[in-house]
Amino acid sequence: MVVARPRIKDVARHAGVSEKTVSNVINDYVHVSDRTRRAVREAIDHLGYRVNLAGRHLRTGRSGVIALVVPELDVPYFAELARHVIRAAEQCSLTVLVHQSGGDRGHELAALSGFGSDFVDGIILSPLALTSDDLRERAGAPPTVLLGELLEEGADHVAIDNEQAAREATEHLIALGRRNILVIGGRDAPGLGTAEARTRGYRAALSAAGIAYDAAALLPVAAFRMPDGADAVTRALRDGARPDALLCLNDQLALGALRALYEHGVRVPEDVAVMGFDDVEGGRYSVPTLSTVAPDKAAVATSAVHLLRHRIDEANRPPDGGDVTAAAPLSPQDRVVAHRLVLRESTEGARH
Amino acid sequence: MVVARPRIKDVARHAGVSEKTVSNVINDYVHVSDRTRRAVREAIDHLGYRVNLAGRHLRTGRSGVIALVVPELDVPYFAELARHVIRAAEQCSLTVLVHQSGGDRGHELAALSGFGSDFVDGIILSPLALTSDDLRERAGAPPTVLLGELLEEGADHVAIDNEQAAREATEHLIALGRRNILVIGGRDAPGLGTAEARTRGYRAALSAAGIAYDAAALLPVAAFRMPDGADAVTRALRDGARPDALLCLNDQLALGALRALYEHGVRVPEDVAVMGFDDVEGGRYSVPTLSTVAPDKAAVATSAVHLLRHRIDEANRPPDGGDVTAAAPLSPQDRVVAHRLVLRESTEGARH
DNA sequence: CAGGCGTTGTACATCGTTGTAAAAACATGG
DNA sequence: CCATGTTTTTACAACGATGTACAACGCCTG
DSSP states (O other), X not given: OOOOOOOHHHHHHHHTSOHHHHHHHHTTOSOOOHHHHHHHHHHHHHHTOOOOHHHXXXXXXXXXXXXXXXXXXXXXXXHHHXXXXXXXXXXXXXXXXXXXOTXXXXXXXXXXXXXXXXXXXEEEEOOSSOOHHHHHTOTTOOOEEEESSXXXXXXXXXXXXXXXXXXXXXXXXXXXXXXXXXXXXXXXXSOOXXXXXXXXXXXXXXXXXXXXXXXXXEEOOSSSSHHHHHHHHHHHHHTTOOOSEEEESSXXXXXXXXXXXXXXXXXXXXXXXXXXXXXXXXXXXXXXXXXXXXEOXXXXXXXXXXXXXXXXXXXXXOSOXXXXXXXXXXXXXXXXXXXXXEXXXXXXXXXX | OOOOOXXXXXXXXXXXXXXXXXXXXXXXXXXXXXXXXXXXXXXXXXXXXXXXXXXXXXXXXXXXXXXXXXXXXXXXXXXXXXXXXXXXXXXXXXXXXEEEOTTOHHHHHHHHHTGGGGTOSEEEEOOSSOOHHHHHTXXXXXXXXXXXXXXXTTSEEEEEOHHHHHHHHHHHHHHXXXXXXXXXXXXXXXOOSHHHHHHHHHHHHHHHTTOOOOGGGEEOOSSSSXXXXXXXXXXXXXXXXOOSEEEESSHHHHHHHHHHHHXXXXXXXXXXXXXXXXXXXXXXXXXXXXXXXXXXXXXXXXXXXXXXXXXXXXXXXXXXXXXXXXXXXXXXOXXXXXXXXXXXXXXXXXXX
């Protein structure tokens, strides 16, 4: 026969105290004598009690679950990021629910306001299709941290300095003597996304080096995945482009590009140097290995999680009894995380 | 000012009915007159009501959340699988919590019995380190579906026919005239894991072709990732092995192996043919592209989710009033999902 | 030793929903 | 018009935990 799981009342009875006292012990309330604390702990261990999260959730309004919303989990960058986020959340006693938006605005919106609001304590969102307007109207939504370029003033976000990173990457290519640099995934809109920021960095580097900028160097892509990178390169070559370098706005595009270049008999890096972004594992084992901009993914994840944790606690503090010492609600945070250039064969060639 | 979210009682008041009636409408209870049903629907829309999952969870004991437990999310196979599982779960109105076990038995055990039991309605577990004993003792755990080789009789599980798949892959290599086939990640234990099953298939193919089996052909790895594949190959070559084919027990090992072979100036497939397992996207763009065993991942995911959904509903049905028509509890299911060989450059060479 | 204060412990109500059981409303047939 | 059966609706009590408010206790001080 299956023994029913013990409840707080069973522990209370077993320890000879009230239910509330057990609750106090569980929640590390200060004013509990060592004697009773020990007794309760013992009862808990003895019965194998563990709190029922449904009850706690209903009572406290917090579930201990946060949502991570990414476009696609099978894009390695997001998978690696998710891994770090889950790890970091664990440290903060949070559990992570992973959602995929498919880069779809509807899904992202739903994530932002909808499904979560009574189930999830907070949201970490890596937006692809959202606009600033969407963000502005998120009333009643749980605390949210955005990953990637800042879309809207009032929101917390965590990212590397994409413009600067792209500039450094481009400067590296220029330093190699390359002048005709195509940008796979580049976008010259005034927009606020990551692609736009990286494109700005590219232009800044060109301009600083006195190289003319040609909008035709930006090759748009439907998605940031390998097939798109391969297609873009194939199309460009067929259209007569003769680049001596590619700045690919993520590693998936770059890996697809490497493949397409190989198929066209173009040597990397001799004929064309290739840079990516993200430093995914695949780029460390490709042929040739891929030079890339490596964001500190662990730092992105921990920053986002800690920031979110802070917001959650903040939102849950008693409605401020005018206590002057109480920390004022934190102003919107822009956390910039470190990145570095990782130079490998696709720009520097094999070591001898 | 923020308006508090409406509760069921607000809807009830607004529609002029009892709370229970609202609940009945929400849950599509049959005996509600069309008139009241409409009125309640209208009130719901008008107030923008949405059920509070905490309350429902506490009352019903079900959260609508299932856990997916994989060793590491940044192994592309698991990321791709997770994507499919999340999709499939969505179809069944289930939400997915992703856990990473790190291939650690402790974590897997915790997943199996611990954290979930009052929070998660069911578990999909891709075990790496669990033993049959661990599985047998999962009392009081929520319904569980295992992915991968069957570890224990009483458990539901979903997998491809790993032994057969490995046999086909090996036969393909043999048909190419290869005789000296190393198995990266091979394991000859009597064990029950996926690696063991694939190794059996390899041996069966050798034996059928009259090729002698040498246990030294099995190259153990610490993990099933690119570095391990590269290391294994490097070590083997240094030790004087001169294989003409590699059967890598997953694509990550294979991609690592490709890189190592390249570094040693070994041509693929001319000198050494390489096969992997899983058909991850990386293998479609590697140089050379990777021949592999492609499991129907979407089918694995949907089978697992549907099976789990079934178990959850089953576990929640009223304790059977002797109704003869009630479906008997399903016996443990072994679902075998289709796979196929995908032949690419790493065994067949480039097309001309 | 009364009075005051800070520490420990408890009774009770409550979070939002749904199952139970029974009442109310409605139909049907004699 | 009443007995009978079938819908439709409702009151009430849970589910398990914790916040509030207060009682009990010990200790110190005057």
